[in-house]
Amino acid sequence: MIPVNLSFGACGFLGIYHLGVISAIQTHGRKLLLTMKCFAGASAGALAATLLATAPEKLEDCKQFTYKFAKEVRSLKLGAVTPGYDFIRNLRDGIEDVLPADAHKTAESCLHISITHAKTGKNYMISEFSSRDDLIKVLLASCFVPFYAGISAVEYRGEKWMDGGLSNSLPIFSFGRTVTVTPFSGPYDICPDDTGLMTTCVKLANQNVLLSMNNVRRLNQALFPPVKQKMELLYQMGYDNAVKYLRAENLFL
Numbered sequence: 001m002i003p004v005n006l007s008f009g010a011c012g013f014l015g016i017y018h019l020g021v022i023s024a025i026q027t028h029g030r031k032l033l034l035t036m037k038c039f040a041g042a043s044a045g046a047l048a049a050t051l052l053a054t055a056p057e058k059l060e061d062c063k064q065f066t067y068k069f070a071k072e073v074r075s076l077k078l079g080a081v082t083p084g085y086d087f088i089r090n091l092r093d094g095i096e097d098v099l100p101a102d103a104h105k106t107a108e109s110c111l112h113i114s115i116t117h118a119k120t121g122k123n124y125m126i127s128e129f130s131s132r133d134d135l136i137k138v139l140l141a142s143c144f145v146p147f148y149a150g151i152s153a154v155e156y157r158g159e160k161w162m163d164g165g166l167s168n169s170l171p172i173f174s175f176g177r178t179v180t181v182t183p184f185s186g187p188y189d190i191c192p193d194d195t196g197l198m199t200t201c202v203k204l205a206n207q208n209v210l211l212s213m214n215n216v217r218r219l220n221q222a223l224f225p226p227v228k229q230k231m232e233l234l235y236q237m238g239y240d241n242a243v244k245y246l247r248a249e250n251l252f253l
Contacts, residue, residue, distance in 0.1 A: 006039050006049070007179070009182035012222030012225075013073075014234060016067075019059060028246055041164075045165075054103040088149055099135070102132075104132045104134060109127055111127060112126070112127045113125065115142045115164045123164070142165075171206075185209070
């Protein structure tokens, strides 16, 4: 049997879409989960992959934290770049609340996180974690957008790292089949469908994104989260798109 892997794309606060996808897979995708070998992600996609790999039962907690985090950022005059706001510290608090004590052991070899070396810009995929704190540092590094999330990149094993989405925003495994998930419309397995509007794609850090007004709007929402009602619609879109995929692949239960 060909190994099946699941990869979540970088997307900032649109990570709420990924949570909708995870909800649908948990509810209707047991056949898919039984064939799943590895999980991967960049930035918010790395958080989603980690949740599914290590603490799927914490989905609701993660969803509520995302709504709370987004509300906090919306309340700031300049959003996340407001002077004095510590984006990474607040993200770490949320991760700490979700990850179980043995998350690094559960994640070993099955979880692959995309990060970018701050000096060289080279991409690295990390899949070995010596401790829970080690895993958290990799996740924070994968989510660190320079200037948006702070000035100083995240330190991990003596070097500085930043957002994995800058160098590889939607990791593809070299073995088996990779089921791709992204909240941006494009040629992927689980994603919104804007193809009736446009057909031209642009490449953003290894991710082909359809050139559409909806995607332009989504790019803005990734950094400047919309109100909760719209985020709930994004969550539902992720759920519906995942159900559509499961039905198409005869994996719906």
